[in-house]
Amino acid sequence: xxxxxxxxxxxxxxxxxxxxxxxxxxxxxxxxxxxxxxxxxxxxxxxxxxxxxxxxxxxxxxxxxxxxxxxxxxxxxxxxxxxxxxxxxxxxxxxxxxxxxxxxxxxxxxxxxxxxxxxxxxxxxxxxxxxxxxxxxxxxxxxxxxxxxxxxxxxxxxxxxxxxxxxxxxxxxxxxxxxxxxxxxxxxxxxxxxxxxxxxxxxxxxxxxxxxxxxxxxxxxxxxxxxxxxxxxxxxxxxxxxxxxxxxxxxxxxxxxxxxxxxxxxxxxxxxxxxxxxxxxxxxxxxxxxxxxxxxxxxxxxx
Numbered sequence: 001x002x003x004x005x006x007x008x009x010x011x012x013x014x015x016x017x018x019x020x021x022x023x024x025x026x027x028x029x030x031x032x033x034x035x036x037x038x039x040x041x042x043x044x045x046x047x048x049x050x051x052x053x054x055x056x057x058x059x060x061x062x063x064x065x066x067x068x069x070x071x072x073x074x075x076x077x078x079x080x081x082x083x084x085x086x087x088x089x090x091x092x093x094x095x096x097x098x099x100x101x102x103x104x105x106x107x108x109x110x111x112x113x114x115x116x117x118x119x120x121x122x123x124x125x126x127x128x129x130x131x132x133x134x135x136x137x138x139x140x141x142x143x144x145x146x147x148x149x150x151x152x153x154x155x156x157x158x159x160x161x162x163x164x165x166x167x168x169x170x171x172x173x174x175x176x177x178x179x180x181x182x183x184x185x186x187x188x189x190x191x192x193x194x195x196x197x198x199x200x201x202x203x204x205x206x207x208x209x210x211x212x213x214x215x216x217x218x219x220x221x222x223x224x225x226x227x228x229x230x231x232x233x234x235x236x237x238x239x240x241x242x243x244x245x246x247x248x249x250x251x252x253x254x255x256x257x258x259x260x261x262x263x264x265x266x267x268x269x270x271x272x273x274x275x276x277x278x279x280x281x282x283x284x285x286x287x288x289x290x291x292x293x294x295x296x297x298x299x300x301x302x303x
Contacts, residue, residue: 002284003291004277006040006258008236009159009184011119013040013094013259016292017249017277020240020263021046021098021122021163022071026085031092033270038277041094043261044081046124048100049110051077061196061205065217067264068194070208073100078110086117096161100124107137107147108154116157123151123183126165126190138165138190141177148181161238164188164229171225172232179233187238187261188229189222215264216242223255227299230256244272246279253292254299 004015019030021043027036036042054074061068075081078099089095097118101107111121125138125147137147148162162178164171166189178186191212196205204210222241230237239257242264243249249260265272284292 001281002289003293004280004284006293006296008238008258009120009161011094011159014038015040015277015280016253016257016259017273017280018043018096018238018259018261019266019273020261021096021124022069023263023266026081027089027092028085030266030270034274035092037092038274039093040259041096041119042089042092043096043098043122044085044089045075046073046098046100047075047078047081047110047114048073049078049106049113051075051080056207058205058207059211061211063196063213063215063217066194066213066215067267068196068206068211068213069191070206070211072208078113082114082117090118094119096120096122098122098124098163104137104147104150108150111151111154111158111160114158115155118158120159120161120185121151121155122161122163122187123148124163124190126163126167138163138174139168141170141173144174145177145181148178148183152182159184161185161187163190165190166221166225166241167193172228175229175237176232179235183235185236185238185258186229186233187240189218189225189241192218192221214242216244218242219244219248219251223251226252226257227255230297243276244268246276246283249276249280250283250295253295254297256297256299258293258296 055072162183194213219242226239236258239252240261
């Protein structure tokens with residue numbers, strides 16, 4: 001069997017497969033189906049300082065090869081997570097706490113609260129389904145650098161991952177801005193902003209009107225952005241966007257990712273992550289790859 005372990009910001013993951021934030025809760029429900037200790041890490045549901053009720057329903061719209069979601073960062077708050085879920089989740093695998101805020105101060109405070117308690121902090125500055133904050137910080141390089149710097153100043157012990165929005169002019173510039181602000185790692189892509197229409201009512205399907213587009217249909221765009229971003233920074237990259245199988249994950253690794261996050265496929269197949277891990281082993285064995293980490297950044301463009 002191949003060595004599937006990867007090093008991320010000095011932290012060893014047993015494999016590069018991580019369920020993406022917002023698609024796995026805090027892991028308890030999936031652990032009833034399989035032992036989630038098989039995962040490289042878990043990215044938690046997006047956390048805010050205070051509990052959030054999220055957006056009104058309907059929150060989900062299905063499309064061909066994609067879904068739209070406008071959940072709106074519903075979560076019980078960071079304090080609740082620390083008290084009720086953190087110790088259990090850390091006993092299982094590495095923990096990436098995904099955090100969000102409406103102001104720069106929010107980001108600083110939640111990072112300070114979680115510093116040293118989780119293996120990583122993932123800064124969500126790119127969520128397109130909330131009405132304030134979040135994505136506003138992820139659009140321009142200047143604001144990406146500013147919010148990253150605030151988070152970095154409030155983290156003394158925990159590596160900082162900055163999650164980038166694809167809804168930007170130049171993903172490479174935003175990746176570089178995150179690194180300049182103090183990011184130890186970047187993750188991308190978050191969802192695209194989309195609109196689905198109920199043609200009988202002539203109204204948006206989602207109560208929030210727009211939502212985040214994810215799923216297999218966005219993968220080629222995500223791979224391209226990971227390729228561009230990885231060549232603009234010296235820090236590691238976590239790739240995501242439409243991964244459904246081991247071969248998809250390998251695309252991201254070759255494009256420059258050190259690890260991958262699996263999102264929407266968890267809704268389609270609750271066993272998606274362990275299947276992808278098994279598939280990575282089989283693929284590496286078939287092609288004689290001893291260490292999966294050796295695949296990162298090996299893509300060679302034509303011409």
